[in-house]
Amino acid sequence: MTRPAATLERPRRTPDLPIGPGGPPVATGDGGGAAMRPPASAASIAVWLLVGAITLLFAAFTATLLARRVEADWQVGPLPAILWMSTAVLLLSSAAVEWARRRGRDDRQDQLWIGLIVTLVLGVAFLGLQYRAWRQLVAAGIYMSSNPHSAFFYLLTGMHALHVTGGLAWLTHAVVRARRAASAVVALAAVEPAAVYWHFLGALWLYLFAILFEV
Amino acid sequence: MAVTHEAHTEHRQSFLTRYIFSQDHKIIGIQYLFTSLFMAIVGGFLAMLIRMQLGFPTAKFYWAQWLFPGGFTNNQIKPDFYLAVVTMHGTIMVFFVLTTALSGGFGNFLIPLQIGARDMAFPFLNMMSYWLYPPAIVVLMASFFVSGGAPNAGWTSYPPLSAIPNAAPGSGLGQTLWLISLAILIIAFLFGSLNYITTILQLRARGMSLLRMPLTIWGLFFTAVLMLLSFPVLFAAAIMLLFDRLGGTSFFVPAGLVVGNTVVQHSGGSPLLWQHLFWFLGHPEVYVLILPPMGIVSEVLATHARKPIFGYPFMVGSIAAISFLSFIVWGHHMFVSGMHPLVGMAFMTTTLAIAIPSAVKTFNWLATLWRARIRFTTAMLFAIGFISLFVTGGLTGIFLGSPAIDIYVHDTFFVVAHFHFVMASAALFGIFAGTYHWFPKMFGRFMNERQGKWHFWLTFIGIYLTFFPMHFAGIAGMMRRVFSVSLYAHLQALSWVNIFISLAAFLLGAAQLIFIWNLFASLVRGERAPQNPWGANTLEWQTSSPPPHGNFGHELPVVHRWPYDYSVPGAPSDFTPQTVPVSAVPVPVHGGSGEDERDSRER
Numbered sequence: 096m097t098r099p100a101a102t103l104e105r106p107r108r109t110p111d112l113p114i115g116p117g118g119p120p121v122a123t124g125d126g127g128g129a130a131m132r133p134p135a136s137a138a139s140i141a142v143w144l145l146v147g148a149i150t151l152l153f154a155a156f157t158a159t160l161l162a163r164r165v166e167a168d169w170q171v172g173p174l175p176a177i178l179w180m181s182t183a184v185l186l187l188s189s190a191a192v193e194w195a196r197r198r199g200r201d202d203r204q205d206q207l208w209i210g211l212i213v214t215l216v217l218g219v220a221f222l223g224l225q226y227r228a229w230r231q232l233v234a235a236g237i238y239m240s241s242n243p244h245s246a247f248f249y250l251l252t253g254m255h256a257l258h259v260t261g262g263l264a265w266l267t268h269a270v271v272r273a274r275r276a277a278s279a280v281v282a283l284a285a286v287e288p289a290a291v292y293w294h295f296l297g298a299l300w301l302y303l304f305a306i307l308f309e310v
Numbered sequence: 311m312a313v314t315h316e317a318h319t320e321h322r323q324s325f326l327t328r329y330i331f332s333q334d335h336k337i338i339g340i341q342y343l344f345t346s347l348f349m350a351i352v353g354g355f356l357a358m359l360i361r362m363q364l365g366f367p368t369a370k371f372y373w374a375q376w377l378f379p380g381g382f383t384n385n386q387i388k389p390d391f392y393l394a395v396v397t398m399h400g401t402i403m404v405f406f407v408l409t410t411a412l413s414g415g416f417g418n419f420l421i422p423l424q425i426g427a428r429d430m431a432f433p434f435l436n437m438m439s440y441w442l443y444p445p446a447i448v449v450l451m452a453s454f455f456v457s458g459g460a461p462n463a464g465w466t467s468y469p470p471l472s473a474i475p476n477a478a479p480g481s482g483l484g485q486t487l488w489l490i491s492l493a494i495l496i497i498a499f500l501f502g503s504l505n506y507i508t509t510i511l512q513l514r515a516r517g518m519s520l521l522r523m524p525l526t527i528w529g530l531f532f533t534a535v536l537m538l539l540s541f542p543v544l545f546a547a548a549i550m551l552l553f554d555r556l557g558g559t560s561f562f563v564p565a566g567l568v569v570g571n572t573v574v575q576h577s578g579g580s581p582l583l584w585q586h587l588f589w590f591l592g593h594p595e596v597y598v599l600i601l602p603p604m605g606i607v608s609e610v611l612a613t614h615a616r617k618p619i620f621g622y623p624f625m626v627g628s629i630a631a632i633s634f635l636s637f638i639v640w641g642h643h644m645f646v647s648g649m650h651p652l653v654g655m656a657f658m659t660t661t662l663a664i665a666i667p668s669a670v671k672t673f674n675w676l677a678t679l680w681r682a683r684i685r686f687t688t689a690m691l692f693a694i695g696f697i698s699l700f701v702t703g704g705l706t707g708i709f710l711g712s713p714a715i716d717i718y719v720h721d722t723f724f725v726v727a728h729f730h731f732v733m734a735s736a737a738l739f740g741i742f743a744g745t746y747h748w749f750p751k752m753f754g755r756f757m758n759e760r761q762g763k764w765h766f767w768l769t770f771i772g773i774y775l776t777f778f779p780m781h782f783a784g785i786a787g788m789m790r791r792v793f794s795v796s797l798y799a800h801l802q803a804l805s806w807v808n809i810f811i812s813l814a815a816f817l818l819g820a821a822q823l824i825f826i827w828n829l830f831a832s833l834v835r836g837e838r839a840p841q842n843p844w845g846a847n848t849l850e851w852q853t854s855s856p857p858p859h860g861n862f863g864h865e866l867p868v869v870h871r872w873p874y875d876y877s878v879p880g881a882p883s884d885f886t887p888q889t890v891p892v893s894a895v896p897v898p899v900h901g902g903s904g905e906d907e908r909d910s911r912e913r
Contacts, residue, residue, distance in 0.1 A: 100890055155545075
């Protein structure tokens, strides 16, 4: 059955290519070979899909918040000052992971690793500060059920913190991989998707902070 | 099974890692299929209980009372237990049977095989996806056995019924378990769809361009996109509903609500918000259930009709169009919710627009069958049956998409008839077509064709006899979740219709026993199947049945053509697999079918 035969497929725009699509040849991540561009890693695609799904999750929360805050009982609660500090810490951690990534691209595996450790420490600090913000609100007698705004505050910060926890697990995995990797290029493959996710969490926090208190 | 050992498959696998905690996509797919079959038996049994009650309300349920002692008094079903049965039937069938069998089962089994990959992009994530499914089942089924029983609020779980724990018996712990179970399952779906999309984008064999992918893969690809983008919204809604129930918040519970003569301590929430969020998932979800069958049916039709699928680019385009439109039609589930007429009209417009790509697909399937040398295998019969059910259910969808008619028949059995045709039965036919078609590839044996044909005809006739009369019951005003037709005077005249429907439903249920028998008997003593029993072109048929670990031998296949080169003029056989190089001699193509050449040859 390997004898050549004609095809009923529609003619391609580039008929001179013996195999492959009309566009650039398909990058196969699994030994297909002959790919002209380096195959993007599967994780670098999956992370954007994950970001898309999480965006939809928070879009749904946003839709509820927008509908809820036009009701008569909506009142924005006190802003715990410590949130400014946690915001700064999270932004610093984003900067740290970006620095680590760039050092990795310059083939500095040791600095890549140090940058990741700093990111990790700042990420844990962020969670600690968020927890303190909750404790302050609880001390002020503001609970989840107190009013609609407090419900959204705990819901959104809580969901964000859960995703940060997942991000920390991912970063830890990247730290271990980066330490063991044979070269900075190999280490970077594990770090790049985690860095994208971490930046997204930073941006998500700025957005949540804004819709909860400012906009 | 003759495994061609190669470098990366040589590691020894214990029974546990090979068949239970397997990371092989084929095993995971089969695990999904058998678990879904178990849930289908549970959901089907609940359907029989529903029909028993509606057709024969005075009958005594000795056997059912033994199973669910809390649901019956004096061998008669209790109204709240009836609602629990309806809720669980819907939940199980939509999320735990159709979604899992199609995306989890066929998606896992077919995607790497049909695109020429050794496995999924993330095998471990894939295993996690399956192993979240049994815990979700356990949590869901546990709701039958807790105080108050299973939830009563329907598969849509509208608040306040689902939000206030003492609103109905099942609104207690049962409803909480329902929400937790769905949350677990949504995470499983998320893992699955991340995996499918990445695998399809990344791991295609050399030469497998996007527009050379089998339509099954296109259906599964867009299904994964829909799941990835719509299930997070239900996840968000479920979390907020859980907080309303357990945390005292008021996302969905309005102020001044009185339950059991006491005012509920909530304020300012909106039950309509839940409906918006639920249906933002809910409508893409019905396409999650129908896009994979559309792909499967396209595959089965072309293979057993020995003709190229008609209008391949339009088939791909219409899947994409349906997927896009499915996100902007959710409001048609809420026409009676006090929606502004202009908004209703907008949703009507988008809803009716879906009829266009759907009709494109239907006519292309019919054109594929046109003057074909059809082999009436069981798989083919189910594929043709799918078109019939899809058209029947789709036509009532056009009626329901118009607010003027929908407001009249909303929440009646007309709606029940509509979605059981277009979504439930059609999706089920896709599963059956796929099972009969790919069973030889999965297990290296054929299913029994004779029993298969009995199964098809009894199921096909049973479905029409069961669901078609429901249209009339609905127009006559029979409510969707009504517990008994003897409750209202205007329904009493419908008792004969309901007896008829129930008898037909029992026939339909019994016919499925043939399938289950055939499935298990064929596993053990079915006729041995060769590598490519149907003479099909796609890559999975170019490897052994069942395929070895790693799917293909030492070398991955190289793709030279699209998957629908059936009956190519001048070819040595009436099928030309995707791995066969293309000859230099061009074939004149007229409308992509090559019909003219073949006709002139045969005359």
